[in-house]
Amino acid sequence: MYHPINLPDCPQLERFNELIHHLLAFGLEQTRDQPEAEIQPLFDQHFAEAGFAEAGPWFWGKPVAIRQPLLKLLPLPVAEKQPVWDAYVADMDLKGRFGDGRFQTHQLPESAQAALELAGEMVQNCYTRILAKDGVPAQVLHMDAPLDRQTVLRAYLDAQNHRSPPLKVCPGCDGRPPSVSDGKIHEDLDHFFPKSRYPMLAVHLLNLTPFCKDCxxxxxxxxxxxxxxxxxVANVRCLHDIFHPYLRPAMPDIEVIVARNAHDEPHVVVQPRHNNQQQLARMQSLFYTLDVNGRWDGDLIEERLRPKIEMLLLHGWQDNGPIGEVKLREGLETAVTTLSRFIGREPGNVAALAYARWLAEDVEAQGEWLAVMETAVMG
Known part of the structure; x- marks a missing residue:
């Protein structure tokens, strides 16, 4: 959520959402109180007429994930279900919701809650019981390749590798990127809006981000x-008040610096570039969700940032001669330039850059570093 990220191109996931759209249309846009044996052929016909003849029997063959909640949904009056359908269609336009600030499914009347719960159960099951497990066969999608978690993860990594420069860190915290071994990507797909509270977004591409396991x-x-x-997050009330991995990354709107606190100790400080209520709310939502301020400050306190800067300094000092204040300051300025160039390309550079900038300006800190670096060079 800190780094801007490219939107993946994942046709299989788009197609699966299209099938889910047809699934919900069957359950929400009509009322049927018939035996199961009579509903099944109508269900299969519904998908066949949409051009997905294999999808009907495939969905129907999932009794717990799909069939049971669908059969409970169908008898409910259309008057109770139509608001759910309209809200679902509106909320699938996630960019639009960020424009007006509200999810429609969270503004439904009490009379629509039973239908919303059943429809949400089906969509959430499409992720937890289908996508996250065996996936969706290619023939069901009418595509050349199937869909599973690895499909989405590969699409994400491909999109970030095509950035200029490529993103090689966790977009949430600037930590380590997804690891790849044996042809598999070992990372979590985070539901930015939790699927337990936003089940209708459980399979939405803009709600799936491979954050690192720590995040x-x-x-x-x-x-x-x-x-x-x-x-x-008491001041976070709507979508206008939060950052989002794809639609509103934090990096353009916040700055990361190092400053001395009341005890004269250096600490990482994350602050908004514009000091208004909305920016403050967004920053608080970032702290609450990922705690980047505490994590980056912890890296400074525990001296996990120090080796990176020491390495850059030593790499620039090839003559093994005496260091001195001028040489240290020049080395720090070079380190700042190098770290700036590699933001997003190596883990930990955001906090390390803030630390290097502070060192380049803080005379007292330079004196402490000078003694340490002279010992390191002489050693």
Missing amino acids: NQTYKGSKDAIGDDDAQ
């Missing part, structure tokens, strides 16, 4: 800056 499992989990009752 996904340790920090973010099922946090929802808009919906959670937490003092840290």
Whole structure:
């Protein structure tokens, strides 16, 4: 969510969402109170008429994930279901929702909640019981290749490799990128809007981001800056108040610096470039969701940033001669230039750059570093 990322091109996922669209249309746009045996041929015909003859029997063959909630949904009155359908169609336009600030499915009347719960159960199952497990066969999609988690992960990595320069870090925290071994990508697909609270977005491409395991499992989990009752995000009320991995990355709107605190100790500080209420709310949502401020500050306190800068300095000092204040300052300025060029290309460079910039300007810190680096060079 810190780094801007390219939107992946994943035709199989787009097609699966098209099939889900037809699935929900069958359940929400009509009322049927008939025996299961009479509904099945109508269900198969519905998909066949849409051009996906294999999809009907395939969906129907999933009793827990699809058939059971569908059969509970069908008898409900259309008057209760139509608002759910309209809200689903509106919310699938995620860019549009970021424009007006609200999800339509979260503004439905009480009379529509039963239909929303059943429809959401089916869509969420399309991820947890289908996409995240065996996937979708190519013949069901009417495509040359099947769909599974690896399909989405590969599409994401391909999109980031085609950036200029390529993104080689976790987009959320500037940490390590997804690892690849034995032809498989070992990373989590994070649901930015938790699927438990936003089930209709469970398979939406713009809601799937491969954050690193630390981001996904340790920090973010099922946090929802808009919906959670937490003092840290008390001013986060709508989509205007948050950053988003694809639609509103944080990097253009925040700056990362190092400054001394009241105890004269250096700390990483993440702050908005424009000090207004909306920017402050977005920054708080970022802190709440991924805790990048605490994590980057921890890297500084635990001296995990130091080796990177030391390496850059030593690499630039090939003569093994005395260092001195001027040489150290010049080395730090070169380190700043190098780190700036490699933002997003090596893990940890965002916080390291902030630290190097601070060192290049803080005379007291330079004195401390001078003694350490002279010892390192002499050693």
